[in-house]
Amino acid sequence: MRRENMNYIIWAESNDPRYNLAVEAHLQTLVKEGDVILYLWQNEHTVVIGKNQNILKECRARLLEEEGGYVARRTTGGGAVYQDMGNVCFTFLASPEMYDLKRQSGIIADACGFYGIETQASGRNDILTKEGLKFSGNAYSKTASCNVQHGTLMVDVDKERMTRYLTPSKEKMKAKGVDSVRSRVCNLRDLNQEITTQGIMEQMAESFQKEYGTAQILKLSREDQEKIRQIYESYCSWEWVYGQSPACEIIHQKRFGWGEVEIQMHLENLVIKEIKVYTDALDIGLPQAIEKAFRGRRYDLSDAATDAAEGESAIERQKQVKEVIDWIAEIS
Structure with a gap:
């Protein structure tokens, strides 16, 4: 579809991580020269593992699924994360000449700053509070026409559940795959009780437009939805979620x-x-x-x-x- 405005925001309509990741994958094919897209989404009761991780080492997948949760594998690297409706996911999708990690990270800092929360970067992947507690993890990917930064914002995540599902069984195992790095984490609500997931998403959208200018709300066509459905089905398959685990x-x-x-x-x-x-x-x-x-x-x-x-x-x-x-x- 032909578009005039080059800045877009899209709000997810699903809380299924596999569908939301499928939307993200399809959005990468829509990015044109000069485009910047902010995608805001939430996953319900989910563990998302990195592309190269061994699911047996990272989480108690069977327990999570028996208790009504989802296990999803993303296409980017990095570690396993637990997400619920107290978490916000964000994705910046940009054409190569528009992709700017400093500007994108500034949007996150500005949104948190609205609530009086100072942030600092830790390496390339994590965002911390000034006290050194992690509340955001990021991962990256790129194609010839689109660069991607996506990450999480822990607003009010159930940390007991997070520990429960991200503590795999202690079986004796020698396995390949990228291990998750366990960090000290915090919820943003620990620092400001007024912050909500909806509020931080709205501030992200506002900060995005302060940085890039007025943005249009991106609506997906029926053709888009059909392509997303096909990706979604592959992301739900045992072969993708489990079968991609290293030997x-x-x-x-x-x-x-x-x-x-x-x-x-x-x-x-x-x-x-x-x-x-x-x-x-x-x-x-x-x-x-x-x-x-x-x-x-x-x-x-x-x-x-x-x-x-x-x-x-x-x-x-x-x-x-x-x-x-x-x-x-x-x-x-």
């Missing part, structure tokens, strides 16, 4: 009533490629039966691994294999 080795141990089991797995894209089972159980054929049940399956057993136990002829062995399957399904 890893993981060890599980547990004592059952019939014996102790140690399982060593080699995972590639969270699929069990190799498995070795050790046990002191009396049934000498049990390790091979367990290995057969798991090999080639998704680690979270979302591809119905319980069927594998049905092929075992011995009733007792079948029961034991099923116990192991249920155990791994519970902790994965």
Whole structure:
């Protein structure tokens, strides 16, 4: 679509992180020479991990999903973050000649300054309070026609939930992937009780226009919506959210009533490629039966691994294999 004004603001209409990230991806294709877009959005009850992270190392994904939350993978680097409706996400999308990290960061500082909060940059990725507490993390990407800076603003995030979901299980694991760096964080409402998510978004929009001039509200066409839907579907897929995880080795141990089991797995894209089972159980054929049940399956057993136990002829062995399957399904 042909546009005259080069400054735009778009407000998200969804709180689904996968949809919001799909909108962001599509917006990158709309940026023309001289354009600057501010995209403001919120995600509900979500963990977002970086493109190159191993989901097993970063969060308790199964617990989050069982409790009605979302797990999403973004296309930029950086660490895992917990987001809820007490958090604000922002994205600056600009043509290469208009992209200016100093100007963009100044908009954030100006919006916070409206509430009397002084900020400081920490490296390239974080924004801190003057006391040194992190409230914003940023990540970046670029194409030939569009540069992107996106980040978060912790306004009133549930920090107990954040700790709960970003504390993965203590299984023995050797894994590739970029680890998140844990920082001391704070909510902006800890510094000024008058600040709200809606208020800070409105101030971001006002500061954006102070910096770049009057902006139009960007409306998406039906054609845009269809392209976003296609991206959204790919962002919802198991292959993207889980299957992009780097290879890893993981060890599980547990004592059952019939014996102790140690399982060593080699995972590639969270699929069990190799498995070795050790046990002191009396049934000498049990390790091979367990290995057969798991090999080639998704680690979270979302591809119905319980069927594998049905092929075992011995009733007792079948029961034991099923116990192991249920155990791994519970902790994965």
